[in-house]
Amino acid sequence: MGRAGELKRLIALAEQLRGPALQHVQQLQSALARRGDPAEQLERQRRRLARKRAWASRWLAVWSIITAICTVLAVGWFTGVVEDPSDTTPVAAIIIGLISGTFAVRSGLRMRNLGREHRALGAGSNQIPARAPAALPPRGSLAREPMERLAQCEATLAELLVQIGRGGSVPVESVEHTRRTGADAALVLRRVAAQLHAVERARDHAPPLERGPLADAVRALRRQLDEGVDGYGSLVAAAGRVLAASSMGAPNQDLSDATEHLAGLALALRDLSPEGS
Template identity: 40%
Template sequence: MQPRRDELVRWGEAAVQQLRGPVLDDLRRRFAGWRDPRARLLRRRRRSKRAAGAGAAGAGVFGVGSYASMAADPVWSGLGPLSDIAQMTSAFGLGGLAVASGVGAVGAGLRYRRLNRQPLPDPPPVSVSLPPRDSEAREPMQRLQEAEQTLHKALSQLSGTAAGSAPGDARGTADATAAELRTGAQRLQSVEAAIEHSPPADRAGLREDVRRLRSELDDGVAEYGTLVAAAGRAVAASGAPEQRDALQDAADRLAGLASGLREVFGAPEDGSGPSRGEGR
């Protein structure tokens, strides 16, 4: 009876763990998307547009009501001596509301126009499901994901400064490098999965392959970190031209790394390999 109970406990723990991962990942993605400057600007645009539309509709409704109050003398005649006062009060009250709604609509429309002129920040890196905790690929992929978020924040602050086109170039190179590193992580996991089903004589060689791939992933993530460091220095220097050159140099080195990783991990040259948005 005890072995069966232990087995049920293990099944329950495994089910909870499998459920916890996707749920928490989804919550993290939603929270990160809500805090993102791009998402905030889009929300402000939508609110301004709705406010402008509601204000215009309110101005129209109250304006029609004010006109109707002034024109509908027979309706007010039944009030006797108070008819003129009630009619004027209703007309001017509704007219005042129409004016207030119109002013609000104009203000919201101007705000919407101003927000529309603001360029949208680049979208943040989409959170990727990490490898299992017992995989050698887990730690480097987690560090890569954190480095991507940090780099995105730094490059967003550099956009439009003296850094020129360097932030855009660095972002494209970083995305390509991250895709190659994730290709390597997938290959590492495939090798790990093969160990369990391989003959004992072959397992030592496969474990050596795992160590080699892990080392290449560590080196690649470390090189990715040099670009993050260069971006951080450029932010500290307020996008000074000399930091722009340093950022461009780091991006060029990372482009060379991406090319080398493509050869190591065997990713296709035509771009058909994993991209930034796949699997996220």
């Protein structure tokens, strides 16, 4: 009985530690997924270019002021307003003015190039580079097939949103909102798939008499996963209808409706996950 009691205490302790540990792991996965998100990468690149352009603007102002002062001194000496018997002041002013003028021109060119890159990123916000494919659950897992469908849906939605953005018939804010909603929903669905695979492993290693509840949990998670992927597919279908309607010059509200539906579905799935509880 002593060993049995000790074993029960160890199992209880493991169960207590499992929840926080799993939550921390999922939070880390979520942070890494957000960091690898193309939209986040693009936004960081924009901020980096904006900072560089701000520094180029400051240096342009500094070198321009120095050049202006040196020009005033040199012109004043040539016109007789500034007198210097040794002629060192005008010569130094000319030399410093040439140097500072060169740096001012370089700073101006750099600021212009950075501004052009920043505007290009803003104009090409609908052409976000594709994210590297996420790892799929192993073959034999019930999470594998839904995640394959999700990967295909993500690629199709990304292509459709690029085409919709190029058309200009749908506001950029709506396209970005749809993209962010799709990315958030995909992240939640992958979290559910990870839970499903973990419960599958627990079921396979559990004693035969304890596998029943775990098998029921696997089936419930698979239903949630199918529902979520079907919702993502509905968003893809809506984007296809919007693109077809925009090509014919007809407005279409399907994209907004499907986006809001998917956002609600993702929120419901998030509430069911350990991170949302």
